[in-house]
Amino acid sequence: MATLKDVAERAGVSIATVSNCLNNTKSVKPATRTRIMSVIEELNYIPNASARNLKSETSREIGVVFPDIDDSCHSDILKGIISRAESMDYSLNISFSYHTPKLERKIIDQLIGRNVAGLILISCQPDNVEYFQNSIIRHNVPAVFLEHFPDSIDANFLAFDNYNSCYYLTKKLIENGYTNIKLMIGHSEFFTERECLRGFSDAHDDLGLDFSMNQMIETRFTTESAFRKAMFNIVEEPPQAIITSSYPLAKGIIEAFNLCSIKVPKDTCIITLGEESWNESNYLPNLIHTSRTAHTMGIRSIDVLMKNLHEPAFFEKEFMLFKDNVIGSHLNIPKAPAPYHSVRTPKRTLRIIATSMPTILSLHAVSREFERQHEVKIEFDFVSYRELIETIVSDSKREKGRYDIYMFDVSWLTYLANLDVLTDITELMTSNELFSKHLVPKNLANACYKGRFYGFPIVGGSHILFYRKDLFEQPTIQHQFESLYNMPLRPPKTWKEFNGIAQFFTKKYNPYSPTLYGTSIIGSVNEEFALELQIRLWSFGGGLFDSSGRLKLDTPQNIKALQSLLDTAMYTENGISDTSINSSFYDFGSGRTAMLLSFTEYGTLINDCLHGDIITKIDYSMVPGQTPANVGWHMGISRTTRHTELIANYFKWICQKQTSYYMTTLNGQSTVLHPYENQEILRLYPWMKLNTKCFEKARNRIYPYQSAERIIPPYEIETILQDVCQKAYRKELTVQDALRQAEKRIQALFKLKSL
Template sequence: MATIKDVAALAGVSTGTVSNYLNKTKPVSPETAQKIADAIKQCAYKPNYLAKNLRTKQYNDVGVLLPNFEDNYYIKVLQGIEVVFRDTPYTINLSLSHERKDYEISCIESFARKQICGLIVFTSIPGEWKKYYDTFINRGIPLVLIDRKMEGLESSFVMSDNYATILKITRELTLNGERNLWLLTGPQEYFCESECIRGFENGLAQGEEGKIITSLLTKEDAFRAIVGLSDELREEPPTAIITTSENKAKGIIESLKFLGYCQREIPVITLGEENWNQMTGSMAALATSRPAIKIGSTAASILIEEIENPVLESKNIFFSDSIARENLKNYPLFSAPKGQVVHSSEPLNVLMLDTIQTHALKKIVDNFKETYGIEAKITVVNHQNLLDRIMEEGNSDVIMYDMPWLQTLIQNGLLADLTEFTKESNRYQELFLPRTAELFGQWREKVYGFPFMYALQILYYRKDLFENSENRSRYRRRYRSELLPPTTWKEFNTIAQFFTQNCDSVEWGTSFPAAYPECLAPEIYLRLLSFERNNLIINSSINLFLNNQNVLKAYVAILRLLKYVKPDYRHANDESVVKDFFNGKTAMVITYPPFFNKVALQTNQVIKEEDIGYSEIPGGIPILGGWGLGINSKSSRIEDAYKFIKWACMDNISSYFSVLGGFSAVQKTYQNDELAKLYPWFPLYSAAHRVAKPIVPPLNRQGTVIPQNSVDDIICDRFYEILERETEVHEAIKNTQSDLASLTQG
């Protein structure tokens, strides 16, 4: 384990300077602070905070005061808080007020006795601001409030914008002609509840008053409140009941069922929280999606900042509920009633790639039949044969295609023009990650398909090996640098060499997939993209080969790497390299998450989940790739086929698809905090999207698109000659460029 002396030596400063930096006892220049911070990261140094606390009598306990655990919203907020504090010196002290004044005051006094250094709180006594001021604020202990403001108290505040959410829901209901709306809220002195009332009142149609009922926030109080209004329910039942928490919704629904009503007659709408399970996430007819985990993590981050920098100004941060940004007409409660689904006797024929996403879709295709009354028969074909199958046969209604194939399929007249279909909805462009709608499905201002399977490469590595003190020490002695996830291809090769030659815990640094062009070509392009990073516009894959110097650098980087990879690279493919990693044979693997997840589910892995780290790929520029779904221009069922690709590609099933290991291009999938817990690399994935570059098929002199597989075959065939020692590197590059030039002549 690294010590303060190791940090000082690496940073080139004294141990006293490091101590001043850590304990903030004396000022340290920004340059020195950065050196120490970098050294701490490189050494994976973790201070002994318990010893420090005993020595300095400073405490790192933080208080978290929640109302209860009955409402899932508070649990998710706590999850967000815990994630932030997990790898810090701070320890969470948790208490529950149960919405009782005496309990909350007792919790306050208990926190004070424990000498907490900061507090996050949902207060149930917003009028008692002076108690908090005297106990905490006046003693320099920062306070972050969630949802419930305390007027007169200078403290940071975080909440979801309940006003905008309730306003939008109420307006939409009134625009649909709904009258006699009810709102059941908690105590009005809670700021979050008063904001709901304000949104409700401003959303009502002119001349409409609606009914506002306040009660405590338990489901029992909600039950009592509705049962107490049973006479009004009989005389003039509300057309909808809006409420402010899942807990209250449970009490309302229970009371309505008890009294003989169902949600078809009186739908219940509630503020909820993000869930991937949209059908069972709530008992209500509609639950909104407050970003509860993000609210908790933001409150925790603010508290840490204010503990460590007491002069910071307090903040007020409001998060938007995702439903406030969406068209409510897309929700069944606000859309026109659908007629009975008429079932078609003939199945829709769908031709798809044999991959985990396709098999995930096959498992849930019954939902398509349930939704549209159309059976879909999915046929899968491997990557090497799919394009030929698409070009040869005309029986499929829906076609799955690799992104570089798009223009070739269009020019061959194989894809139907879907432009008029997409004009029906403004969601088509805004739904997907930036650029994906255009790259996966558009050409010359027309739409031919939707993004279905979205993929970028990620570097996965063995954290246990990278953080092993003996490995770190050996690496430092040998290369005079720290053992960290590589950010350049030179570092990647060096680390692969180290693990192959100097580590007894693993056989090889990495594996390299070169079994066929579909595996090898991306490896070549990845390195070319990083060496061409200053060239902002690369028109096509052929243009990548125009700079002879960068092609040589890329080839040399691969050839050097091959000395330190698992020797079976001529037979290794995208799945086998991941199996090597999970079987403990390699220390690193660069791959697409779908392959990683597929192998993880199928392999009795040797490597524990907690020992796997992830990072951006060396060079920092992944290939923006993936697959789209289009419609065969010869299909006699264009409208039914369009229903299928809309169902498969848009947000109807994107959350379920992700849970099963399929990753779509739908933006909100990567913003869902619950899914980010399942796939911690989601933020990295969406960040890498901003710098990723597509491999664009070139045009010949006649302006016709050259199939990307033709380019890949030329590049890889010549590279295989190098691997087989049939040709020298310079000669192979010259021959490749000559072959590509001939290809462009048409």
């Protein structure tokens, strides 16, 4: 176990300096403080306040660390711990990690520093064996792990026998005629979840039925995640039965089923592993649950810890599985239902043409409720970004178009409005205060052109920077960065700082970098690349137009901006043209890159790409230069639709509080204010807090649109911009020549005279 003296020697300072650094009793130079904190992390030194003050006394405090209190099973375990500890005259220090590995480690380190007698924990990072070896085991702290067990750790472990419970439940369902059964569990790196899957699989095998991994749905341990998985993976074709590993997961499924009018157990039987309770009102109606003795597990965890404390020399660590009160008992499993089919016969059909993105997929999922209420079928056709604008224009020229609603990008509004493609819906948007009161003002303003409304805002995220907070706050990395640049490592405020940090995190330029590349540039889609360029042009004081409103690209400001973008490309894997949105998410989530420029619209998707401990180690900041792009998508009404009144009701339904909550929970970025005022949602999706600040600074993408002969679509200009940038990247053109060529090609596009 490292001592204060060990830290001082390794850092090359006195013991007093280390003490001053830890206790903030005297000023310590930033560079010295960084070096000391780096050594503390390297040696895993834990300051022990209790040892300093009460070295001769035995602590009677037990540290308890749980991931949350939302799960009623965890609540009952905690009640058992409290009741037993109080009877033994021990006090409890109870903390919650909220499924955040970094916070859990901080809590454990603080508890060890307080010299607690022992620890009881439900870990959210059971795969982090090295940490537990270096903290709990190395410091010889008696500990009892519940439910989630780190492999290869010599510690006490108590859990429920999920294998036999899931085996028994699956077997009973199959024997009752069920042939289509699914299992929903938390992350499979957790021992208890793996045991559920093993029991489920073995029951199928032993009864001669084929088991497929498609029958297993893996998610996070939250109701929101289960709701998302159910909406996107289950409600379209619900199985005859679903087994869940915890009550919160069952709640998420039932919420989705209620929204989609799927009846439990008439259409689908849901069984969950649940805690023991005498009060049936604690459970959702028609939910079948096992009866776990969670309270007893809490009591037993204290007993095991006490035995470990009182008999340290010869105590053998305990591995104990508690059986659910289900095996051998009678379960009232209903007869297997017939395959599910909707009995609804819609009277009308609304057809929507769109491109696939999180909010639109969320809208597609929750629209089942509107369909039921209005006896309508809503059909979405998904096409690529380029195909969408071309389809809208061609459909609008038909005497009777195929589509009733067009999804279109903010930057297309001028183009489509001047083509007379969209219905003027000013009266609808201004006559109903529902829209002015409940829509985000910036998003509402985006749908207005020359004082008239041509769209209903449906997507309204903002451009932000995602970065690896765990790397930015690591003392060793901070010290290395400060030594190189003589400034602290922080989220970049300027593009020069952004490129400096990107270089630092690129292994080619820094062999000690923990990531391969500093960032990535999304270049596979013209629009995405144009946004990467635009935010830099604005930041350097440039743009497509000069102060007189004339097209002018060859300016000193734009030269600096494009050079900055080309510099960024040096710290990416694929330069500026080959990286897709999804691959940029994967690279960031897998730890290949340290920073990612993207949109709050994609926040949940980015989180879903994160692996292991990285999942709780990202943070968010405004884009460098403080000039984010004003982004968003609208729903425009076709001029040939016969369903204008129905569409108006659809827009009003989208503005409802509950609808906006559902859409936000399902990965989306609502344009409705309600989610921004809900603290629970902001806790779940913290990047949304940046939106208000970004909206204030966001700038509009304005392209010239009308030549002497035709209306020019935005993608033609974006294609030119990307093409010349690629030539500059390949060094076929200088930066200035690339901008000159772009200016001439756009002038030719509009048949403008050279300026």
